Amino acid sequence: MPRIPIDRLGRRARRQFLESSTLFVNILRWSLLAAVVGAIVGFSTAIFIMALHGSIEFMQRLPYYFVAAPLGLWASAMLVRFLAPQARGHGTEKVIEAVHQREGRMYPVDAPVKLVATVITIASGGSAGKEGPAAQIGATLASSFASLLRLSAQDRKRLVICGISAGFASIFGTPVAGALFGVEVLFLGQILYEVLLPSFIAGITAYQVSNLLGAEYFWETMRWTPVFSEGLLLRVILSGAFFGLVAILFIEALSWGGRLFRSFGPRPHFIPLYAGMILAGFGLLGADQGLGLGAELLQESVSGGPSPGWLWIFKSMATGITLGGGGSGGVITPIFVVGANAGALFGRVMSLDPSIFAALGMVAVLSGCANTPIAASVMGLEIFGPDFGPYGATACVISFLMTGYRSVYSTQVLARQKSDILVAPPLNEPISSSGRTTIDYSHQRGWARMQHLAREFGRWLQGARFWK
Numbered sequence: 001m002p003r004i005p006i007d008r009l010g011r012r013a014r015r016q017f018l019e020s021s022t023l024f025v026n027i028l029r030w031s032l033l034a035a036v037v038g039a040i041v042g043f044s045t046a047i048f049i050m051a052l053h054g055s056i057e058f059m060q061r062l063p064y065y066f067v068a069a070p071l072g073l074w075a076s077a078m079l080v081r082f083l084a085p086q087a088r089g090h091g092t093e094k095v096i097e098a099v100h101q102r103e104g105r106m107y108p109v110d111a112p113v114k115l116v117a118t119v120i121t122i123a124s125g126g127s128a129g130k131e132g133p134a135a136q137i138g139a140t141l142a143s144s145f146a147s148l149l150r151l152s153a154q155d156r157k158r159l160v161i162c163g164i165s166a167g168f169a170s171i172f173g174t175p176v177a178g179a180l181f182g183v184e185v186l187f188l189g190q191i192l193y194e195v196l197l198p199s200f201i202a203g204i205t206a207y208q209v210s211n212l213l214g215a216e217y218f219w220e221t222m223r224w225t226p227v228f229s230e231g232l233l234l235r236v237i238l239s240g241a242f243f244g245l246v247a248i249l250f251i252e253a254l255s256w257g258g259r260l261f262r263s264f265g266p267r268p269h270f271i272p273l274y275a276g277m278i279l280a281g282f283g284l285l286g287a288d289q290g291l292g293l294g295a296e297l298l299q300e301s302v303s304g305g306p307s308p309g310w311l312w313i314f315k316s317m318a319t320g321i322t323l324g325g326g327g328s329g330g331v332i333t334p335i336f337v338v339g340a341n342a343g344a345l346f347g348r349v350m351s352l353d354p355s356i357f358a359a360l361g362m363v364a365v366l367s368g369c370a371n372t373p374i375a376a377s378v379m380g381l382e383i384f385g386p387d388f389g390p391y392g393a394t395a396c397v398i399s400f401l402m403t404g405y406r407s408v409y410s411t412q413v414l415a416r417q418k419s420d421i422l423v424a425p426p427l428n429e430p431i432s433s434s435g436r437t438t439i440d441y442s443h444q445r446g447w448a449r450m451q452h453l454a455r456e457f458g459r460w461l462q463g464a465r466f467w468k
């Protein structure tokens with residue numbers, strides 16, 4: 001055997017030691033930074049949750065509380081318009097924009113303004129979620145922390161992504177799904193592995209801190225063991241396609257709300273009043289369950305309780321009106337409500353347990369709307385247990401494919417195409433809000449041949465003697 005010189009072994013050992021020690025020091029550095037960001041975000045999120053839930057409880061003690069929607073949306077819109085105009089809209093969208101276009105730079109005033117504006121919007125009856133402000137607050141605090149330490153632009157972007165993960169994890173009580181959401185939502189078809197460890201640490205820390213401070217999550221009692229029957233996998237596949245269509249409707253409702261109120265043009269100060277009056281009118285007509293945060297409707301759907309089958313359509317419209325009319329808030333909580341209510345309806349139509357399909361719809365519509373099938377699948381595992389996993393993941397992936405190149409986050413960058421059937425928009429560019437695509441030419445020819453064969457078969461059946 002050839003003998004390896006001692007000096008070569010020494011150089012190899014030194015190189016390996018230097019590589020391992022450098023990686024270990026970097027792991028310690030990012031673990032410390034992510035833990036600090038997670039603690040800060042967890043503390044701020046706990047304050048936000050307690051303020052939001054306290055305001056909702058106070059307002060809902062009042063009869064017809066939703067008649068305050070015009071004033072609430074107007075106050076929220078004016079607060080954002082004059083103090084933090086760059087924070088308008090649902091918060092996660094603005095964080096993605098900051099990461100892609102401003103090297104993660106956030107404005108410090110965004111955090112308090114977004115917190116107050118969202119509390120006012122939701123408490124007065126606006127249909128919005130709480131994760132967007134939590135992500136924006138978390139990203140703003142992470143960006144300020146990075147500026148305080150004078151970190152590089154690349155490190156600031158990583159900390160801001162940790163802020164997204166920490167905000168999602170602490171607002172919903174799902175630390176692993178929150179960490180994955182932060183690294184999956186920025187790009188369609190790409191996961192940022194270099195931020196995976198700090199995102200996990202930030203998410204877990206934020207969840208523990210917010211939980212320690214008394215933050216409550218509305219699905220702590222939703223654990224169950226589903227009983228699956230024969231043929232359920234086929235129904236789950238069909239439900240995944242249905243949830244994809246539901247996700248498309250929700251995305252289009254958000255886009256429609258923005259277009260509707262942009263047409264008012266010269267009088268922007270009146271837009272929140274008009275939007276609030278529409279919401280109050282819906283509430284007076286008996287659709288008040290679809291207003292506000294919607295946690296009660298979500299609980300009823302997932303627990304198998306009675307819930308109107310049409311509310312998922314109204315909730316989509318109400319969210320588009322609220323955010324398009326200048327209200328402040330996120331979109332994921334409404335996505336959960338829409339998915340769960342539509343899933344319960346699907347379960348009843350299929351003569352199956354509606355709670356199973358409500359749970360599937362909750363995570364599958366999130367997967368389709370946000371293009372985050374991995375985070376949505378893991379979220380189902382964290383909330384509903386391991387027995388839910390295979391079926392939840394199946395529905396999530398199908399819903400993700402069904403929505404094509406659409407997203408509730410128009411600044412999400414397309415990194416990889418979903419399918420070779422559809423001609424993808426330009427790669428490494430933000431997703432178009434319209435989601436318009438064309439079918440690949442070779443597949444168009446295949447569809448044409450199938451249609452021709454179907455027509456010929458139909459003619460043969462019409463002329464066959466056994467029909468006569």
